[in-house]
Amino acid sequence: MTAPITATEQDQAITATVLKERSRLWNFIRRRVADQTDADDILQDVFYEFTQAYHLPEPIEQASAWLFRVARNRIIDRFRKKKEVPLADLGASDDEDDCRLDLMLPSPDAGPEAAYTRAMLLEELQLALEALPANQREVFVAHELDGVSFKDMAAQTGISINTLLARKRYAVLFLRQRLQALYDE
Numbered sequence: 017m018t019a020p021i022t023a024t025e026q027d028q029a030i031t032a033t034v035l036k037e038r039s040r041l042w043n044f045i046r047r048r049v050a051d052q053t054d055a056d057d058i059l060q061d062v063f064y065e066f067t068q069a070y071h072l073p074e075p076i077e078q079a080s081a082w083l084f085r086v087a088r089n090r091i092i093d094r095f096r097k098k099k100e101v102p103l104a105d106l107g108a109s110d111d112e113d114d115c116r117l118d119l120m121l122p123s124p125d126a127g128p129e130a131a132y133t134r135a136m137l138l139e140e141l142q143l144a145l146e147a148l149p150a151n152q153r154e155v156f157v158a159h160e161l162d163g164v165s166f167k168d169m170a171a172q173t174g175i176s177i178n179t180l181l182a183r184k185r186y187a188v189l190f191l192r193q194r195l196q197a198l199y200d201e
Contacts, residue, residue, distance in 0.1 A: 030070050033079045041083055048091050048127040058090045144194040152187035155180050
């Protein structure tokens with residue numbers, strides 16, 4: 017029977033692992049996250065979680081694989097958090113550039129994983145928009161993507177604001193349901 021590992025031995029093992037994996041892990045994260053501050057945050061989160069998990073009774077068998085898996089999950093979480101901003105909240109800004117769809121998606125320069133995620137999201141969004149009934153799609157695109165107010169749409173089309181609001185609501189519900197599986201991935 018082996019003797020239990022002391023706290024000092026655990027700390028030394030943690031330090032050795034951090035020193036050994038830090039550079040590779042940083043490069044892994046940096047290739048996938050364009051913003052250096054976000055990459056630093058993710059790296060610190062991963063190492064913090066590693067130190068917490070290392071002190072649990074169940075040992076981490078393959079520290080390197082564990083670190084990279086947690087880093088990948090944190091990167092995905094970061095992209096999800098950025099996607100969770102509702103379009104309506106972004107529209108409250110006076111700066112038109114803040115409401116651009118391309119700014120809400122992962123950066124195409126954030127590495128191959130982010131570029132793939134971005135392309136997949138845009139393709140799925142396009143397919144979902146095409147599946148909407150035409151009247152709902154027109155209202156959604158005009159309001160959310162083109163920035164046309166409901167008042168202006170009502171004046172242009174002769175359709176009441178309440179009808180336009182209802183059409184947009186149905187479009188949002190449909191899109192949310194259609195894209196939920198993609199978000200869950």
